[in-house]
Amino acid sequence: MSTHIERLAKGIVDCTSSIPADVLQRARFQLLGLLGATYAGRLSDHAALIVAEGKRIAGNQGDAWCFGGDRRTTASAALFVNAALACCHDFDDYLFLAHPGLSSVHTAVAVGLETGADLDRCLRAIVMADEVMGRMGASTLIGPQNGQLWTHVHGVGAAVAAGVLLELDEEAMAHAIALTFSQPNFALWPGFTRGGGKALSAAIPAVMGLSCARLAKDGMRSAADALEHPAGFWARFAFMPLPQMLGGWGETWLTRTLSIKSVPGCAYVSAVWEAVSQVLAAHAEKHGEGVLNWQDVTSIDVDVQALSLGMEQLVGASLFGEQGRIDSTALNFSIPATVALTLTHGRLDAADMTRSRLAQHQGDLKALEARTAVRHSARMTAELVQPFVGAMHFDRLLRDLPKGELMAALARVGWMLRKTGRGGPARLGLLETLGNLWGPALSLLHAARPEPFEMGDVDLLGFEFRFAARVAVHGRDFSYEAQVNRPRGAAMASVEELEAVATQKFRSEANRFLAPATVESTIRKILTGNGSLAEVFAEVARPLESGLPIIGEA
Numbered sequence: 001m002s003t004h005i006e007r008l009a010k011g012i013v014d015c016t017s018s019i020p021a022d023v024l025q026r027a028r029f030q031l032l033g034l035l036g037a038t039y040a041g042r043l044s045d046h047a048a049l050i051v052a053e054g055k056r057i058a059g060n061q062g063d064a065w066c067f068g069g070d071r072r073t074t075a076s077a078a079l080f081v082n083a084a085l086a087c088c089h090d091f092d093d094y095l096f097l098a099h100p101g102l103s104s105v106h107t108a109v110a111v112g113l114e115t116g117a118d119l120d121r122c123l124r125a126i127v128m129a130d131e132v133m134g135r136m137g138a139s140t141l142i143g144p145q146n147g148q149l150w151t152h153v154h155g156v157g158a159a160v161a162a163g164v165l166l167e168l169d170e171e172a173m174a175h176a177i178a179l180t181f182s183q184p185n186f187a188l189w190p191g192f193t194r195g196g197g198k199a200l201s202a203a204i205p206a207v208m209g210l211s212c213a214r215l216a217k218d219g220m221r222s223a224a225d226a227l228e229h230p231a232g233f234w235a236r237f238a239f240m241p242l243p244q245m246l247g248g249w250g251e252t253w254l255t256r257t258l259s260i261k262s263v264p265g266c267a268y269v270s271a272v273w274e275a276v277s278q279v280l281a282a283h284a285e286k287h288g289e290g291v292l293n294w295q296d297v298t299s300i301d302v303d304v305q306a307l308s309l310g311m312e313q314l315v316g317a318s319l320f321g322e323q324g325r326i327d328s329t330a331l332n333f334s335i336p337a338t339v340a341l342t343l344t345h346g347r348l349d350a351a352d353m354t355r356s357r358l359a360q361h362q363g364d365l366k367a368l369e370a371r372t373a374v375r376h377s378a379r380m381t382a383e384l385v386q387p388f389v390g391a392m393h394f395d396r397l398l399r400d401l402p403k404g405e406l407m408a409a410l411a412r413v414g415w416m417l418r419k420t421g422r423g424g425p426a427r428l429g430l431l432e433t434l435g436n437l438w439g440p441a442l443s444l445l446h447a448a449r450p451e452p453f454e455m456g457d458v459d460l461l462g463f464e465f466r467f468a469a470r471v472a473v474h475g476r477d478f479s480y481e482a483q484v485n486r487p488r489g490a491a492m493a494s495v496e497e498l499e500a501v502a503t504q505k506f507r508s509e510a511n512r513f514l515a516p517a518t519v520e521s522t523i524r525k526i527l528t529g530n531g532s533l534a535e536v537f538a539e540v541a542r543p544l545e546s547g548l549p550i551i552g553e554a
């Protein structure tokens with residue numbers, strides 16, 4: 001009998017040449033949007049350190065390059081730099097259930113440039129990596145990690161993307177995957193939500209995954225049962241593994257759930273930003289100005305679903321650290337900071353997230369944070385869970401699981417949450433989050449249909465990421481309220497909406513470094529072209545000479 005890794009490899013090799021046209025189109029949007037996030041990362045306080053390390057890795061030799069500058073380098077060095085830059089402001093993309101673009105896109109581009117691949121082959125590598133990463137994230141849903149802390153997916157994603165471009169056969173692809181799971185990555189919350197460690201969460205495992213693909217091509221082998229072995233991956237990374245999520249190859253395309261962020265920050269703050277922007281628009285319509293004077297704001301109420309509340313608790317009781325300074329990494333996960341920055345600047349922009357810019361407005365931000373209350377909405381949580389029933393058939397999945405083992409696994413999640421957080425209130429909030437999700441989860445068990453769960457049967461056309469938010473801003477003589485049920489660019493956004501979000505994201509960020517004509521030419525090539533990657537990105541390697549730092553400068 002074949003192992004799970006061997007079946008993954010077979011699915012990848014069998015499906016690479018038969019990806020539906022609409023899925024490949026979404027990969028074009030993903031490529032464009034992720035490059036925008038990479039340019040935004042060049043503005044981060046961590047950028048110079050990342051670029052310097054990239055130089056130490058490889059110098060100026062090779063056929064790949066770092067976006068935001070004109071320096072050619074090796075695929076491994078370019079992957080490290082570009083993946084880290086794209087991660088700096090949490091401005092990436094996501095799908096069910098992974099944040100894949102950091103590694104899938106940048107591995108495909110770097111290896112594609114190195115091997116002389118065309119855009120079509122690059123897009124196919126991106127899609128196959130996305131599909132594996134989403135399935136692997138879902139397989140560890142009930143476990144100690146979640147969301148972006150599933151950093152192990154970047155190792156396997158990079159291995160798969162590189163494997164497609166290196167034309168690995170089924171056996172070599174299986175061993176490339178197995179090699180990544182011989183050394184799976186495991187991120188920790190303290191370093192992820194504070195400081196620069198988060199920027200490395202995709203870069204380090206992705207570079208390892210690329211090496212694993214090359215080694216497998218050259219004949220290195222590993223344990224193909226690394227996932228299900230009693231002392232293997234799932235035994236360490238899941239309280240209750242869900243191998244059922246690894247199926248559906250050729251039938252279920254998780255890339256159809258691709259979601260592209262329109263502003264920097266965790267996916268849970270996107271709707272908050274949109275709601276505050278609607279408040280500013282209402283204020284402008286009434287008073288003729290878009291930016292509120294924060295001193296006129298007396299209170300701000302933000303209602304969110306359970307996952308957003310849990311993320312807020314993980315950041316901590318206050319956005320400001322022990323020394324009273326705001327942390328730019330924590331800012332991207334903070335609902336009060338999102339509200340404050342949008343109210344004070346009229347936008348949410350990476351250029352406003354440097355230490356120097358934040359220090360200039362620290363008093364405003366701290367005052368607005370103190371006036372912001374984040375509350376749980378049971379209705380929003382129920383609406384968040386609903387697509388997991390109607391589209392993803394989680395009712396069938398939970399019903400099929402052994403109830404005693406499921407209860408024990410959830411108890412371990414509760415124990416883990418009691419050990420997490422930055423203090424008493426944070427820990428209580430995380431436990432509250434689990435409790436908020438418990439009711440809707442039980443409803444899935446009660447509503448379960450008799451059919452068994454099959455990954456190939458899920459209905460992705462009905463799936464949405466309903467990361468809703470309602471924001472009410474109160475002042476001495478005014479009160480505004482706005483609600484957003486699904487952030488713009490989130491699944492299931494129309495093709496037109498995804499294209500608009502990705503295009504605007506790339507245009508606004510790349511314009512800081514490239515001539516406008518180059519930006520528009522690159523957009524056209526990515527959205528409609530099928531030439532070689534070297535042709536697609538030829539102009540990108542010549543940045544606009546301006547006062548801004550470019551990636552070729554340490």
